[in-house]
Amino acid sequence: xxxxxxxxxxxxxxxxxxxxxxxxxxxxxxxxxxxxxxxxxxxxxxxxxxxxxxxxxxxxxxxxxxxxxxxxxxxxxxxxxxxxxxxxxxxxxxxxxxxxxxxxxxxxxxxxxxxxxxxxxxxxxxxxxxxxxxxxxxxxxxxxxxxxxxxxxxxxxxxxxxxxxxxxxxxxxxxxxxxxxxxxxxxxxxxxxxxxxxxxxxxxxxxxxxxxxxxxxxxxxxxxxxxxxxxxxxxxxxxxxxxxxxxxxxxxxxxxxxxxxxxxxxxxxxxxxxxxxxxxxxxxxxxxxxxxxxxxxxxxxxxxxxxxxxxxxxxxxxxxxxxxx
Amino acid sequence: xxxxxxxxxxxxxxxxxxxxxxxxxxxxxxxxxxxxxxxxxxxxxxxxxxxxxxxxxxxxxxxxxxxxxxxxxxxxxxxxxxxxxxxxxxxxxxxxxxxxxxxxxxxxxxxxxxxxxxxxxxxxxxxxxxxxxxxxxxxxxxxxxxxxxxxxxxxxxxxxxxxxxxxxxxxxxxxxxxxxxxxxxxxxxxxxxxxxxxxxxxxxxxxxxxxxxxxxxxxxxxxxxxxxxxxxxxxxxxxxxxxxxxxxxxxxxxxxxxxxxxxxxxxxxxxxxxxxxxxxxxxxxxxxxxxxxxxxxxxxxxxxxxxxxxxxxxxxxxxxxxxxxxxxxxxxxxxxxxxxxxxxxxxxxxxxxxxxxxxxxxxxxxxxxxxxxxxxxxxxxxxxxxxxxxxxxxxxxxxxxxxxxxxxxxxxxxxxxxxxxxxxxxxxxxxxxxxxxxxxxxxxxxxxxxxxxxxxxxxxxxxxxxxxxxxxxxxxxxxxxxxxxxxxxxxxxxxxxxxxxxxxxxxx
Numbered sequence: 001x002x003x004x005x006x007x008x009x010x011x012x013x014x015x016x017x018x019x020x021x022x023x024x025x026x027x028x029x030x031x032x033x034x035x036x037x038x039x040x041x042x043x044x045x046x047x048x049x050x051x052x053x054x055x056x057x058x059x060x061x062x063x064x065x066x067x068x069x070x071x072x073x074x075x076x077x078x079x080x081x082x083x084x085x086x087x088x089x090x091x092x093x094x095x096x097x098x099x100x101x102x103x104x105x106x107x108x109x110x111x112x113x114x115x116x117x118x119x120x121x122x123x124x125x126x127x128x129x130x131x132x133x134x135x136x137x138x139x140x141x142x143x144x145x146x147x148x149x150x151x152x153x154x155x156x157x158x159x160x161x162x163x164x165x166x167x168x169x170x171x172x173x174x175x176x177x178x179x180x181x182x183x184x185x186x187x188x189x190x191x192x193x194x195x196x197x198x199x200x201x202x203x204x205x206x207x208x209x210x211x212x213x214x215x216x217x218x219x220x221x222x223x224x225x226x227x228x229x230x231x232x233x234x235x236x237x238x239x240x241x242x243x244x245x246x247x248x249x250x251x252x253x254x255x256x257x258x259x260x261x262x263x264x265x266x267x268x269x270x271x272x273x274x275x276x277x278x279x280x281x282x283x284x285x286x287x288x289x290x291x292x293x294x295x296x297x298x299x300x301x302x303x304x305x306x307x308x309x310x311x312x313x314x315x316x317x318x319x320x321x322x323x324x325x
Numbered sequence: 326x327x328x329x330x331x332x333x334x335x336x337x338x339x340x341x342x343x344x345x346x347x348x349x350x351x352x353x354x355x356x357x358x359x360x361x362x363x364x365x366x367x368x369x370x371x372x373x374x375x376x377x378x379x380x381x382x383x384x385x386x387x388x389x390x391x392x393x394x395x396x397x398x399x400x401x402x403x404x405x406x407x408x409x410x411x412x413x414x415x416x417x418x419x420x421x422x423x424x425x426x427x428x429x430x431x432x433x434x435x436x437x438x439x440x441x442x443x444x445x446x447x448x449x450x451x452x453x454x455x456x457x458x459x460x461x462x463x464x465x466x467x468x469x470x471x472x473x474x475x476x477x478x479x480x481x482x483x484x485x486x487x488x489x490x491x492x493x494x495x496x497x498x499x500x501x502x503x504x505x506x507x508x509x510x511x512x513x514x515x516x517x518x519x520x521x522x523x524x525x526x527x528x529x530x531x532x533x534x535x536x537x538x539x540x541x542x543x544x545x546x547x548x549x550x551x552x553x554x555x556x557x558x559x560x561x562x563x564x565x566x567x568x569x570x571x572x573x574x575x576x577x578x579x580x581x582x583x584x585x586x587x588x589x590x591x592x593x594x595x596x597x598x599x600x601x602x603x604x605x606x607x608x609x610x611x612x613x614x615x616x617x618x619x620x621x622x623x624x625x626x627x628x629x630x631x632x633x634x635x636x637x638x639x640x641x642x643x644x645x646x647x648x649x650x651x652x653x654x655x656x657x658x659x660x661x662x663x664x665x666x667x668x669x670x671x672x673x674x675x676x677x678x679x680x681x682x683x684x685x686x687x688x689x690x691x692x693x694x695x696x697x698x699x700x701x702x703x704x705x706x707x708x709x710x711x712x713x714x715x716x717x718x719x720x721x722x723x724x725x726x727x728x729x730x731x732x733x734x735x736x737x738x739x740x741x742x743x744x745x746x747x748x749x750x751x752x753x754x755x756x757x758x759x760x761x762x763x764x765x766x767x768x769x770x771x772x773x774x775x776x777x778x779x780x781x782x783x784x785x786x787x788x789x790x791x792x793x794x795x796x797x798x799x800x801x802x803x804x805x806x807x808x809x810x811x812x813x814x815x816x817x818x819x820x821x822x823x824x825x826x827x828x829x830x831x832x833x
Binding site: 188196204206207211 | 637639658659661662663668670675676677678679680681682686690691693694697700701702744
């Protein structure tokens, strides 16, 4: 019984998410017709999904390990500012577009490592440490930018990131690559196994000899790194760095991860589910925009989706427990 | 109370008959009878694992009996949940004090049945009644608005007791209430218990301290292996010797494997020197040679588990050193594991297993990184290694893909042992290896542990069941109050002597 539910559970859950996505597509096609089903609009949906998507991959790891990262949106904003200062842009002119990319990634990684160090070695609860980082990173971004938007004017950067290799925008490809890498990391590597183990039972993991502090440090570093990647995508999409980039992004990412089926309590994570969760939310947004509907109504629909998804998850979980004992 | 039985004619207040409680894979209670009269202190005696906690949890409504009946005033009652127990007038004071630190004394006492009118709490009423109860308990200095978190353990216990009184309890169950108290506080507790019984309240009192039972108890019921072996003995008429015999005389004889003896020239593998951990234990020294099993015997709370965890590096020692194979161990669990030390913890579920992960991932939790190549998992090799151990240990069901949650206690223990077999251990630390394991699987676990030793491992076993330690180990350390009070060959000491050693000096 349990072997069956162990295999069927995830498949069923994924099936439910795919069904929800198809349902949304049908709703989109019926209400907005051609405007929704056109290749151009599908590309738009994917481009909009890219930023949240990349950040949600990092968030999936943190949540699977039993943690939370509230700072990803603010860190993304800070990275977008740091990577678009005049001096960074001058250097990019001199050495190449990659300077912008490396700066954004380095800022994201550094902020994430600070989070991780506070949580693992300072024993600060993840909620508090990353909440503090949220406030601090926004503040620092505002100081650096002087509350102004910083236009990026490095042509080679846009040559790369606004290109459309194989018919899709580069930023969509970045999302695809990050998601694939995330899936591999979670399911096929020792890093992924440690993540699941620490989330499932930190004390048992520690007593089995896993270095859970070091692993925690890496996990938040990873989340920060994905925020840095998100910043690069944001710069490419909006052609500007801003301290308000990524506002409330952390909530969208957590929602996508949880709707995707990763347990908020840790111990079980799914990258496929997260990707589906991100696509569901960005398709929903797209449908509302195409139909000129109120964004407040959209917020309500989003809330409803989160609640339904979590209720379904709990129902699955209780059923699984009932069949396994 | 030396006369035959002063309560002869009194109707029992509470009666439990033929109580059976089955847990998946284990029968915790197998026919327990208890009869408590108003105004008496009825002591419940038995070794760890005898079923005392399960019994009082049934009384408190936390567990449902599988069979048997409970009568209150000779009327059959069911106790579906803790609230129902309180409504019937049965209040339980647990060993782990269940007060809320952040609330005040009055708030704690009226927690769950707040005095309120139309949703507005009547704070002054609660305060006044709290003052009355505290007066009655002889602790007027504990004022209603004190924060409970700032009270000492004894004060918290008083609050717990006050809560029971606030509900007009007729039966008060106290689970080792003196364990957290110093001797002066114990004296006060005894006075309160006597006042309660003078008011006609029945007190069910659990204690390991025979001396305390002598001072306080009226009658005794002895539990062993989930059965009542003696009911309602008069304290005054029963010599301590008889009590110990009743507690220890075992219904089930375990089959212990032969002890081949440790070869003369066997090298010491684990050397612990003057190890200490704050005021939990100190000056613990022991040497375990290859092929040797050393047992730590002692009561719960004597520091046994802490000693193991400190050797393992899971707790940071405050003094002393641990050497494995002659090399001093760096602190930290990962250093111990790297040096070939493995721990099977006391709480399998919360400290040992990933319950919702498949068995093979539980078995390879310490080795998956070593089996992996360049950070890439090799689940095929992990499954193969796990399957090999599952077969060798006869772990059932033999599937490595089932979730660990679905295994019985004995098979979960085997999975943990398998973890260290895959890892390859020079030192194996086993904390309560047969807790929650049924009788049949115990013998298997014992012979498994012996086989590990025969293969050259140095094994340290902690167990609350003294016969287990004596039957399995080559050498025994008796631990009492954080100190090793005796060390010697297991053959040269019996259960009676060990109990004498651990109960000596711990008298209230």
